[in-house]
Amino acid sequence: MTFSPLFETTKLGPYTLKNRIVLPPLTRSRSSQPGNVPNKLMANYYAQRAGAGFMVTEGTQIEPRGQGYAWTPGIHSEEQVQGWKQVTKAVHEQDSIIFCQLWHVGRVSHTSLQPNQAAPVSPSAIKADAVKVFIETAPEQGELADPSEPRALSTSEVEALVKMYKQAAINAKAAGFDGVELHCANGYLVNQFISEHTNDRTDKYGGSLENRLRFLKEITQENY
Numbered sequence: 001m002t003f004s005p006l007f008e009t010t011k012l013g014p015y016t017l018k019n020r021i022v023l024p025p026l027t028r029s030r031s032s033q034p035g036n037v038p039n040k041l042m043a044n045y046y047a048q049r050a051g052a053g054f055m056v057t058e059g060t061q062i063e064p065r066g067q068g069y070a071w072t073p074g075i076h077s078e079e080q081v082q083g084w085k086q087v088t089k090a091v092h093e094q095d096s097i098i099f100c101q102l103w104h105v106g107r108v109s110h111t112s113l114q115p116n117q118a119a120p121v122s123p124s125a126i127k128a129d130a131v132k133v134f135i136e137t138a139p140e141q142g143e144l145a146d147p148s149e150p151r152a153l154s155t156s157e158v159e160a161l162v163k164m165y166k167q168a169a170i171n172a173k174a175a176g177f178d179g180v181e182l183h184c185a186n187g188y189l190v191n192q193f194i195s196e197h198t199n200d201r202t203d204k205y206g207g208s209l210e211n212r213l214r215f216l217k218e219i220t221q222e223n224y
């Protein structure tokens with residue numbers, strides 16, 4: 001018999017993982033409508049994969065403007081928190097650990113996904129190209145589309161977003177998650193602040209590398 005460390009326990013912060021298999025974040029677009037609420041189908045999906053020692057949820061929007069694909073779940077409403085409890089319970093029953101991936105797509109969105117059909121928000125009014133979003137065209141039907149022209153966030157709106165990340169983390173805790181993962185990659189909001197190609201701001205959140213990293217720094221340094 002071949003011995004594999006894959007099936008050995010390991011430590012992750014305060015947690016002991018039952019093995020070293022990880023489920024990465026995978027967008028499924030299966031939340032209940034209206035409200036982008038996690039549901040039984042999603043609980044089954046995660047339960048089926050809870051043989052993994054560590055799981056990260058699909059990208060989960062921290063606020064309504066953070067959505068860039070139809071039917072992705074959120075973690076900003078009470079209904080969503082209650083919905084996620086089914087998922088965390090099902091995963092914990094199999095002794096796996098699950099983190100919620102906190103997501104804000106920023107400019108990678110479409111007016112049809114935004115509250116009041118408004119322009120998506122971004123560090124700067126620079127449109128995304130070479131990327132598609134997924135929009136609803138009819139109930140349970142959708143198609144890929146080009147992202148809409150974004151508008152630049154004001155400084156006070158950026159400060160408010162930092163607080164929204166904090167609230168989303170608090171909500172994740174209330175929903176039974178063991179932790180959160182910040183989605184800072186793939187051209188979404190945090191990444192849009194960091195990159196000089198998508199951030200031409202002249203306030204404290206733009207310009208130098210230190211300024212472009214400030215949004216991420218403030219999110220991580222909020223007192224949770």
Ligand SMILES: Cc1cc2nc3c(=O)[nH]c(=O)nc-3n(C[C@H](O)[C@H](O)[C@H](O)COP(=O)(O)O)c2cc1C
Nearest residue numbers: 024025026027028057058059060101103183185186
């Ligand atoms: C259908 C699909 C959905 C995905 N959704 C997310 C997501 O919500 N968040 C994220 O960070 N990565 C997402 N990813 C990236 C996967 O996590 C990534 O493909 C996986 O970690 C394996 O890494 P690799 O593609 O570099 O091999 C997605 C990938 C696919 C194929």
